[in-house]
Amino acid sequence: MGGEARIIGRKIVRYDQVQSTNDLLREWAERGEPEGLVVTAEEQLAGRGRMGRKWIVPRGTSLQLSILLRPPLAPLYAQRITQMAALAVARTLEHELGLQPILKWPNDVLLAEQNGSVKAAGTGRKCAGILTETSVRGDRLEYAILGIGLNGNYTMHMYPELAPLATTLQDAVGHAIDRAALENALLAALDSYYARLRSGDDLLQEYRSRLNMLGQVVRVATPGGVLEGIAQDVAADGALILNDGTTLGKLYAGDVTVLKQTRFDSRDVTL
Numbered sequence: 001m002g003g004e005a006r007i008i009g010r011k012i013v014r015y016d017q018v019q020s021t022n023d024l025l026r027e028w029a030e031r032g033e034p035e036g037l038v039v040t041a042e043e044q045l046a047g048r049g050r051m052g053r054k055w056i057v058p059r060g061t062s063l064q065l066s067i068l069l070r071p072p073l074a075p076l077y078a079q080r081i082t083q084m085a086a087l088a089v090a091r092t093l094e095h096e097l098g099l100q101p102i103l104k105w106p107n108d109v110l111l112a113e114q115n116g117s118v119k120a121a122g123t124g125r126k127c128a129g130i131l132t133e134t135s136v137r138g139d140r141l142e143y144a145i146l147g148i149g150l151n152g153n154y155t156m157h158m159y160p161e162l163a164p165l166a167t168t169l170q171d172a173v174g175h176a177i178d179r180a181a182l183e184n185a186l187l188a189a190l191d192s193y194y195a196r197l198r199s200g201d202d203l204l205q206e207y208r209s210r211l212n213m214l215g216q217v218v219r220v221a222t223p224g225g226v227l228e229g230i231a232q233d234v235a236a237d238g239a240l241i242l243n244d245g246t247t248l249g250k251l252y253a254g255d256v257t258v259l260k261q262t263r264f265d266s267r268d269v270t271l
């Protein structure tokens with residue numbers, strides 16, 4: 001095939017039980033490990049999600065991995081790492097399992113419902129999450145830890161409180177998936193997207209095109225309160241641009257709920 005040497009997955013270290021693969025990989029990073037190392041775990045006792053949430057899945061069922069990256073990016077653009085990972089996850093689920101993933105800002109991969117009506121409203125249930133954590137030294141991104149969790153071979157019926165919002169790949173395809181094959185494909189997709197990110201390719205347009213919410217009326221629960229408006233765009237720094245009818249605001253963290261579809265034209269509102 002030619003091309004540059006592989007970065008992501010050039011070395012894979014497998015653990016049985018860890019607290020969190022992100023925490024463990026940070027230790028490798030601090031010892032000076034080159035980028036591309038992947039650590040995986042069968043079980044995480046203290047798996048973490050965004051905004052301080054827990055990420056705990058049944059042992060031996062899923063993909064839980066962290067990847068050490070040292071990209072030539074300014075810290076301001078670290079969100080691009082999450083975006084490129086979301087694109088790689090989406091492409092892998094499409095190609096390997098024939099699913100139709102949609103992305104939810106900032107870091108979720110959803111699967112549309114089969115009946116189409118839910119898909120039309122721009123929502124779906126979460127099957128994967130991404131947690132990118134960075135170390136910044138001066139004005140440089142020293143390293144990033146890209147953590148990815150995909151809900152695999154169990155059924156969300158085990159967790160009735162999560163079932164309205166989350167799903168598993170097994171539930172989505174109707175049978176157990178081949179975890180090793182999926183991991184292999186995911187690492188290859190990540191490697192190819194990461195090569196593009198490193199070479200300065202703009203992945204934002206592709207990310208936008210896979211988002212479920214642009215142009216929709218949304219409610220965003222941010223750390224500072226709940227906001228509503230039109231999800232107008234995603235900025236170059238990864239912020240969600242929310243149009244409340246009079247102003248445009250940039251949001252850097254939050255949980256978005258799509259409220260309804262709209263044809264509202266917001267082009268003449270200024271930032």
Ligand code: BTN
Pocket residue numbers: 019020021022023044046047048049050051053055063064065066107108128129130131147148149150
């Ligand atoms: C989220 O949806 O909030 C992000 C979830 C990220 C979970 C993964 S699993 C592997 C890695 N290790 C962790 O502790 N978290 C990430």
